[in-house]
Amino acid sequence: MKLMNSIQEIQSYVAEEKKVGRTVGFVPTMGYLHEGHLSLIERAKNESDLVVVSIFVNPLQFGPNEDFDRYPRDLDRDKKLAEEAGADVLFVPETQEMYPDESVVTVSVNKRVDALCGETRVGHFDGVATVLTKLFHIVSPDFAYFGLKDAQQVAVVQGLVDDFNFPVKVIGCETKRESDGLAMSSRNVYLTEKERKEAVHLSQSLLKAKKWLLDGDSGETEQKMINYLEEHTSGSVEYCKILSYPELLPPTPDTNKLIVAVAVKFSKARLIDNVILDPILLKQGSEEETCSVH
Ligand SMILES: Nc1ncnc2c1ncn2[C@@H]1O[C@H](COP(=O)(O)OP(=O)(O)OP(=O)(O)O)[C@@H](O)[C@H]1O
Ligand SMILES: CC(C)(CO)[C@@H](O)C(=O)[O-]
Numbered sequence: 001m002k003l004m005n006s007i008q009e010i011q012s013y014v015a016e017e018k019k020v021g022r023t024v025g026f027v028p029t030m031g032y033l034h035e036g037h038l039s040l041i042e043r044a045k046n047e048s049d050l051v052v053v054s055i056f057v058n059p060l061q062f063g064p065n066e067d068f069d070r071y072p073r074d075l076d077r078d079k080k081l082a083e084e085a086g087a088d089v090l091f092v093p094e095t096q097e098m099y100p101d102e103s104v105v106t107v108s109v110n111k112r113v114d115a116l117c118g119e120t121r122v123g124h125f126d127g128v129a130t131v132l133t134k135l136f137h138i139v140s141p142d143f144a145y146f147g148l149k150d151a152q153q154v155a156v157v158q159g160l161v162d163d164f165n166f167p168v169k170v171i172g173c174e175t176k177r178e179s180d181g182l183a184m185s186s187r188n189v190y191l192t193e194k195e196r197k198e199a200v201h202l203s204q205s206l207l208k209a210k211k212w213l214l215d216g217d218s219g220e221t222e223q224k225m226i227n228y229l230e231e232h233t234s235g236s237v238e239y240c241k242i243l244s245y246p247e248l249l250p251p252t253p254d255t256n257k258l259i260v261a262v263a264v265k266f267s268k269a270r271l272i273d274n275v276i277l278d279p280i281l282l283k284q285g286s287e288e289e290t291c292s293v294h
């Protein structure tokens, strides 16, 4: 695996590879890799000739009171894990390399950002869209892999790619979970022992929501989820929402994909999770196809 820090170096390397007909799979990350990230790298390896992984903790997507400064970092461990999973190039730019001018031109997204994390982390998706616009130009991927744990990010990035005609296929990949159902996340390391035990209730609330949706409407189910999470965790519930996916609008009888999404703030970690459901299969009670939580 080649480690690259310079934009010019990776751009020329990828250009040479593409000249000889190799396809490029890209996995953008903020590092502190876990099995969720590794599953994206492994999938990219199966589907493309050259796998590029980036590690960049993007300051533009963090709010002023968020955890940019203490975001977990361990480059030596990441190098080893990325290589073992099949990365060919690990791109790790410094902030100065990505944003040499303080007054960087930013991308502003207005689609699929008025709900969920877009509503509570104002400006977050502008930061994500800005860094991905740069990274897509730098890496020129044919395929870009994203985890559905961040389902809103997948929806927003798909909108960006469609509307700005990026020649890249966005691939949303299933959420990897710990054995008790907790979605893997770099931020899980911030949880205290007690919070780690409580955190299982995020995925449990999604499973319960499936049952509650059969008995009641989405408004009632959202309230039941809030009550459940308030009862079973010490965290503060930021949202429990049921919306259409990927549009992220209130569901109607014609909605053919629903997302049930939660965000809970613990003392040092804000965790999110979701499940994407097919309302018709939900009514028919097909467990397997309606829920990817377990
Ligand atoms: N459990 C998971 N399963 C599959 N993909 C994941 C998982 N967790 C993160 N990813 C994906 O990995 C990519 C990089 O994410 P990132 O580096 O922010 O990791 P993270 O664990 O989501 O971190 P954070 O705790 O900051 O949310 C994103 O596309 C993200 O959706
Ligand atoms: C896609 C991404 C790497 C952009 O900084 C980040 O939002 C993430 O890790 O999900």
Ligand code: BAL
Binding pocket: 061, 150
């Ligand atoms: N995986 C999401 C990136 C963020 O929380 O900023």
